[in-house]
Amino acid sequence: MGSPGSDSYRRIYAVVRRIPRGRVATYGQVAELAGLGRAARQVGYALHALAGSSALPWQRVINAAGGISLPAGAGGLDQRFRLIAEGVLVDARGRVSLARYQWRPRTRARPESRR
DNA sequence: GCGGTGACGGTCG
DNA sequence: CCGACCGCCACCG
Numbered sequence: 001m002g003s004p005g006s007d008s009y010r011r012i013y014a015v016v017r018r019i020p021r022g023r024v025a026t027y028g029q030v031a032e033l034a035g036l037g038r039a040a041r042q043v044g045y046a047l048h049a050l051a052g053s054s055a056l057p058w059q060r061v062i063n064a065a066g067g068i069s070l071p072a073g074a075g076g077l078d079q080r081f082r083l084i085a086e087g088v089l090v091d092a093r094g095r096v097s098l099a100r101y102q103w104r105p106r107t108r109a110r111p112e113s114r115r
Numbered sequence: 116g117c118g119g120t121g122a123c124g125g126t127c128g
Numbered sequence: 129c130c131g132a133c134c135g136c137c138a139c140c141g
Contacts, residue, residue, distance in 0.1 A: 008138080027123050031137095039137050044122035046138095061122080069122045076122085120139085127133080 008036060012046045019060040022087045023103035024096055026064045033105065044069065052078060059083050060103075068094040 011034040018033075019025050025033075028040040036042060047058045052075050059082035063069045070076040072094075080090050088101050 006138090031123085037137090038124080038135095040123040041121060041136070042123090042138055046122095048122055058122090063122080064124055071122080074122080079122090117141105119141090121137105123136085125133105125135090128131095 008034070008039075008042065009046045009049070011035060012043050013056055016047070016056050016058060016061060018105070019057055019103050021057070022101070024060045024062050024083070024088060024098070024101045025103045026098070027061060027069075028064055029103075030061055040064075062096060066096050066098040068096075 012030060015030050015033045016025075026040075027043040028038065030043045031038060031040045034043070043061065047061060050056060050058055052058065059079040068076050068079050068090075070079055076094065080094055083090050083096065088096060090096055
């Protein structure tokens with residue numbers, strides 16, 4: 001298949017799949033965890049390729065401002081419903097409290113890393 | 116191979 | 129808090 005076959009896309013999808021239910025992650029965060037550096041835009045691109053017809057929890061990926069980037073008419077509403085359905089509080093303007101719901105993957109507890 | 120584009124992000128006013 | 133600007137990076141025509 002064309003683009004979605006690249007490793008980058010697979011890595012992105014792998015990270016998205018790790019986001020726990022009821023939590024959210026930012027595009028930049030996903031890019032970082034996928035080892036793509038600052039290719040946040042690419043993450044959006046990769047998710048766009050899914051067109052929502054995927055088993056992937058794509059709704060858990062939002063922008064750094066804590067908002068839904070996807071235009072309402074292009075699935076943004078759907079994303080909002082999906083988040084609410086799993087217990088995430090979404091503002092009327094489609095904003096989520098990152099302080100409250102952002103996923104914080106543990107940086108593999110290093111032995112001896114006690115501060 | 117080049118240039119425009121986008122489900123982004125940080126900074127500035 | 130919000131909008132405008134500019135910088136980033138891979139995809140597509």
